[in-house]
Amino acid sequence: KYVAVDGFRRMGLDCSVELLRRGHYPRGGGRVILLVKPARALSPMTAVKRGKVVAVRGISHCTNLPAHVASRQASSAVRIIKGAGVEDVRVAEERGEGEGPGSGLALWAEIEGGPNIGADALGAREKRAEEVGKEAAEKLLAELKTGMAVDRHLGDMLIIYMAMAKGRSEIGVTELTMHAKTMIWLTEKFLGVKWTVVEGPGGSATLGVEGAGIY
Numbered sequence: 770k771y772v773a774v775d776g777f778r779r780m781g782l783d784c785s786v787e788l789l790r791r792g793h794y795p796r797g798g799g800r801v802i803l804l805v806k807p808a809r810a811l812s813p814m815t816a817v818k819r820g821k822v823v824a825v826r827g828i829s830h831c832t833n834l835p836a837h838v839a840s841r842q843a844s845s846a847v848r849i850i851k852g853a854g855v856e857d858v859r860v861a862e863e864r865g866e867g868e869g870p871g872s873g874l875a876l877w878a879e880i881e882g883g884p885n886i887g888a889d890a891l892g893a894r895e896k897r898a899e900e901v902g903k904e905a906a907e908k909l910l911a912e913l914k915t916g917m918a919v920d921r922h923l924g925d926m927l928i929i930y931m932a933m934a935k936g937r938s939e940i941g942v943t944e945l946t947m948h949a950k951t952m953i954w955l956t957e958k959f960l961g962v963k964w965t966v967v968e969g970p971g972g973s974a975t976l977g978v979e980g981a982g983i984y
Contacts, residue, residue, distance in 0.1 A: 776884045776923045780930050781812040791832050793871020793891075811984050813936035814927065816918035817975055820881035825850050825909070827860035827876040829902070831892070832869030838898045839864055842874045845902025850876075853910050872898065874905040878913060886912050886920045886943070915973040917941035925949050928976070932956035935982030945974035 777784055783806040792799025829843035843860040850858045860876070872892030877885045888908035890901045912920045919927065924942035929952060931938040942949065945968060953964045953976070965977040 776919070776927060777930070779812070779816070779884060780814050780927070780934060781808050781810060782930070783808065790867050791830060791865060791869075791871070792867060793832060793869050793873075796868035798868030808984075811930055811934035811980075813934045813938040813980060814931060815939050816883050817939055817941035818916055819886065819913070819918040819941075820883045822855055822913060823879045823881050824857035824859070825855050825876060825878050826858075827874060827905075828863060829860050829872075829874045830863040830865070831872035832865050832867045834864070834870050834872055836862070836864045838872050838892070841898035842872065842892075842902040842905075845899040846874060846876060846906040847902075849903060849906035850910065872901060874901055876905050876909045878909060880918070883918045884923065886918075887922070888912055888920070912943045915943040915969075915971055917943045917969075917973050917975075919943065921946050921949075924976070925952065928952040929956060931976075931978050932960050932962045932980055933982075933984045934980040937977065937979050939975065939977040941969075941975050942973060944972045945976075949974075949976070 774784055785804045787802040789800040829839040831838040839862040843862055847858050847860055875889040877887040879885055888905055890905035892901045919940045919942050921944040925946055925948040956962055960981040962978050962981050967975045
């Protein structure tokens, strides 16, 4: 269900994430288990234009706060996304105890034939729960509006693996971030690969590379 795990698996990485406890700024205290199994080789990836949105799923969570905070975040996001024309929208609600207080909402669109596309938002003091839901929903809709297959955060993380894999990879990112530009520069310097970057409307871009084949 996690966007990054879905994207990494498409390149041959067998990994999973288990959430044990949420943590929120400034106290932190979150705990997760990341399990990564050795990969024989990395596979090149091609994902430029996104497919049809099949459904939108999400998790609205709060820690050391009333349960209605998670409910209000979820309801706000669902209303906005359904208003944009997506019919199948479901957001689970979680309330826990930990180092909080804190809240947040993670959303991801399940895409036909492609990696999931995600977005999120965090709560803050004097920030209404409805605003958290609205922020996450609008972020997701903005990602989808570009028509690209890979969201900005996943794109940042895939670049190093594309550069190491054997064969040509090409992805369409919803935004060419400074993180992405930095990783492109670093992989060209360290691995000797050469990227093609074609910028599109709204800050989107198509990134291509012939991988070094070192893994």
